[in-house]
Amino acid sequence: MVEYRLAGGKRRTQFFPTRRDAEGYVQQLHRDLNPHLPSAQRLRFSELVTLFLKSKIDISPPTRSLYLDTFKRFVVICGDPLCDEIAVPHIDILIQGRLLGKDPKKLQNRRLPTNITINKDLQNLHALFRWGVRRSYMNFNPMDRVDKLRVPRRKPRSLTLEQFSLVLKALPDPWKLLTLLSLSGIRKALLASLKRSQIDVVQSTITIPEQKRQPSRIVPLHPVATALLASRLLSIPSDEERVFFNCKFANGTWVDALKRALVPRIRFHDLRTCVSTWLKQQGISGDVVSKLFGHSTPALTYRVYTDLEDLETRRRAVQAIPLLPAPAPAALPTPEPSPADTEPTCST
Secondary structure, eight states, X not given: OEEEEOTTSOEEEEOOSSHHXXXXXXXXXXXXXXXXXXXXXXXXXXXXXXXXXXXXXXXXXXXXXXXXXXXXXXXXXXXXXXXXXXXXXXXXXXXXXXXTTOOHHHHHHTOOOOHHHHHHHHHHHHHHHHHHXXXXXXXXXXXXXXXXXXXXXXXXXXXXXXXXXHHHXXXXXXXXXXXXXXXXXXXXXXXXXXXXXXEETTTTEEEEOOOSSXXXXXXXXXXHHHHHHHHHHXXXXXXXXXXXXXXXXXXXXXXHHHHHHTOOOOOGGGHHHHHHXXXXXXXXXXXXXXXXXXXXXXXXHHHHXXXXXXXXXXXXXXXXXOOOOOOOOOOOOOOOOOHHHHSOOOOO
């Protein structure tokens, strides 16, 4: 049902069989009342991208760069069609082109994109088309009829405490401090941009600022990490706000340290899996671990960031069941010999 006012002030109500028909009627009515708006029939994809990026003045530069990369791939693979002509076949062509490597950047690196990167492109296109429909630049969102590609779940990877100690010895000083700070479950990007105002050395805590879907939270630090962090604050200039202002945390340094320590290769982000696994082995509650990581539910922490494939961990879990001591087995009665067995046998 759609209800609106006429020019004379009278109200008018009109019924439609489906919600899609009602939304289409409202969009057409909006375009009729606002003839200055660009029409979807003469607006091309590149022009829609320009209007979209101009309206998104509050997004960060990395996010804007990801949007631009996605829209450039769409133009390279699908061309620059009119917004009214964009439909599901265009999205299928984009997915097939990405899977075949029709991307100049990926062709230079000789690496084909994964389903995760393609799903990010689909997510960015969904945001663009949804914005276009709300502004009456498009009649419908073709991404509503497109499903994301299936992504296989990645098995969690972790190190033992002995292996982690070997990695610490092989890392340089800035990396060593960054690694020890990650024991509190903080992501690498937040640690690399850590500021002096976020640190409380007396309370041994770091204040994580508010993010998109997470409120601000206070994270405790390990005592060894607090001592190294205090030394780092004394070594940098007092007027410098950033803690790691002169450090570049290239991934090659981390990989070289893993090779020198002779441990399995993992990502730096997998340290969150290590911390979650170690805390689980120590008997820490899942609610505490999820709060430390900033997750909404413990199920996410266990599903993504906990490695419980170790046989010894499962063995200790079974042995920790508090059973009562089992009674000693009773002696089995010995059968009495039958008379047939006691009769002497005759030998010939």
